[in-house]
Amino acid sequence: MQYFSFEPDFLSIWFICIISLIFLNGAFYGADYLQAYRKHRKELVLHGFFYILTYLSMIALTLVGDAVSFLVTWEIMALGSFFLIIFESWKGDVIKAGLNFFIQSHISVVLLSIGFAIMYIRTGSFFFEDWAHCTESCLLPFALICAGFAIKAGFVPFHTWLPVAHPAAPAHISGVMSGVIIKIGIYGIIRMVLIFAHNLILNESMLLAGKVILAVAAISGLYGVMMAIVQHNLKKLLAYHSIENIGIIGMGIGLYCIGLGTGIGTLASLGLAGALLHTLNHALFKSNLFFAAGNVYQAAHDLNVEHLGGLVRKLPLTAFLFLVSAVAICGLPPLNGFVSEILIYLGLFDFMGAANPLSGIGAAGAIAALVLIGGLAILCFTKAFGVVFLGESRTELPEHKEFSALRLAPMFGATVIMFSIGLFPELYVSALNFVLEDAGVAPLALNGTITMIGRAATLFCILVLVLGLIRTLCNGRRKIETGPTWGCGYPVESPKLQYTATSFVKTYSSLFSAVLRSGLTEKLAKAYIRFTGRLAFLENGRLQSYILYGIVFIILTIILSLTLC
């Protein structure tokens, strides 16, 4: 029996391009970033090895077409990324975060295995293409597999590993992990939708699946950004933002499923295109933001935003790159984040117009969630950028010059691509249309919205330049002076008087304290520990008892298999 198959299609190619781009950027950035760790030779060698291994396993994951090789490759990738995270293994926190990631990725493997096993029992085949012909309802295995992928992607409530793992990993790994490793979960979900589309539509459960995905994604997006705002560790803040962006991508996938379920072609096209484009966009700006955070860390040796400030004077280029990526991640024109968000918006508005009133309210709620995500992201990133890079330093920071060109070059490269998506979206959407056609949905029209967004964004950029030129001409002979900041009559100048990150979001955190302090996952974890504590008597340290457990287990297995057969 053949167990191995490669089935590349345009979806695989789209993901391979994103993965390769970000891993390449990460490699260039990491080469310079790791200069600070030259003494740890052994770790560096291992790190390089696992970097390449993780990259290869991810490429393989997008190509394999059968469950067994998928699981094997998945495991290699999980192990590889585990070793990448624990690079600074001499720190206790890092090991703890790494183990957390390790355990959670294995829960994901368990869910995937169960789902795959059910499909094997039903169809007698490990090949994905055979599963498509299954006639029984496949909602249960589909849900299990999607839950497994959701852990990797970081959907709420499977997100808890993300904010722990990202701050522990070195900057280039955080960038790569948030940029592409979590996206493999997105790839998996989209691949499963493609495989099960026929089956789920036949059994009329596609619409339900789409609605559930849309709801989970909207909650993930809102929860991610709400938690991000109150974080003081820059990398933790960015990690929570990954959850938010995964939510936006998920909303696209949800729309795609709804489109398939209701048979409205434009919905499916807009949803899938939005999700795939946002995957690329998020990979670009989030890896850049993590790289910039790495620069901040190596320049200031601190990631607590309350201790930072005024870094724009020490790291002007890093500040510029962070600013561009921050504008992009808020989904604002003229950058790339806006293009993918408007596709999802249009899909949601279409859905609202086409649905029955109750679903319409759901769509309106999803639109409200997306609007709020945008607004909250602005609050979050003005805080992050303003407090870290602008104003005056809040503590004594060491002197530091801007980093070398080798380190900044990949970040500038990503920035150029981000601008090109924002200004010429039609180029990228025409590439996406291949993926859409492969997935069996209608391609998007390139004239109209897609082109016009680019033109309008270009017009906006030109207008900013023109206004700047007018100002220069007007100010030609006039006096341009520098002076102290207006202190409203108070003569004492001190960086301590500046608004801090905490005070900047004080009103917000008191308004939304119910969400921020809910600690749902903590409560669940505590309940679980309390429950397992009750079972502690089983582990009594006596060898005889353990042998007894083994015998009982074997007998139970035999009885179970006998009764089932």
Added chain:
Amino acid sequence: MLSFILIIAASLFFSGLVSRTKSICSGRKGPGIFQPLRDAARLFRKGTIYSRNTSFVFRVAPLVYAASVIIACACIPLGPFPALLHFEGDFIFFAYLLSVGKFFCIAAALDTASSFEGMGASRESLYSMLAEPAFFFIMGTLALLTGFHSFNDIFALTDAYSSLFSLGTAISLAALILVIALIESSRLPVDDPKTHLELTMIHEVMILDNSGFDLGLIFCTGYLKFAMYGALIANLFLCGPLWACVLIFFAAQILSAVAVGVTESFMARFRMNHNPEFIFSIAALAFIILISTLYII
């Protein structure tokens, strides 16, 4: 193109009309209608002082703010006559473009390392974030009613005079847009541009360190923003031939300006902690209108 020129024309007198209404209501002699323009012109002729603490962000911010509002104005049509920029989903572009301007204003305020400007920045970002869903609900309602997703098609099709229901919808939406305009332009009852205490300012405190050309540009952008929301309101009622549209356009602008002036004269500003509640209730109201539209059509 026509609507763009008309909005600029309306912006010339809108702010002056508001303050003229206020002075009449309070029995003062008050400045003329074109006083705001003279203020701006004076600023354009002045030199500039930049704070030592600021960086390139502070210098770019006024330009981005002005450009964002100008391009946003270009998205608004004149009833059946198309806008300069029109495409499916242009109102999403419109809202997000305004956010770009806000993003840079907030960043510029934090750039000054001032204790007061950060306060204004914090409030502005929070309030505009809360107000944004209301705008999307209103546009969602209009999109549902007309079946289109662009300002152009929506406003070409809205006919406020066909039935009592559509007139009622148009008037209630106009009132909501006016309130959003008050919030976004930092006017009473959310923010008081004439207050003397920096602690209670929102928008004014953010631009404390701007001077000369930059301040003039920010003022002009403010006037333009007001007229832009006025144009949105006018569009709800526009119909008929060109001359009627222009007439209704200016009538709506003047009425909106007077309404703002009267509101500001007879209302005190809210306490700071009441503002989120107020904005939330506006968004909730817009949501109710949207849901009832969903059920009616």
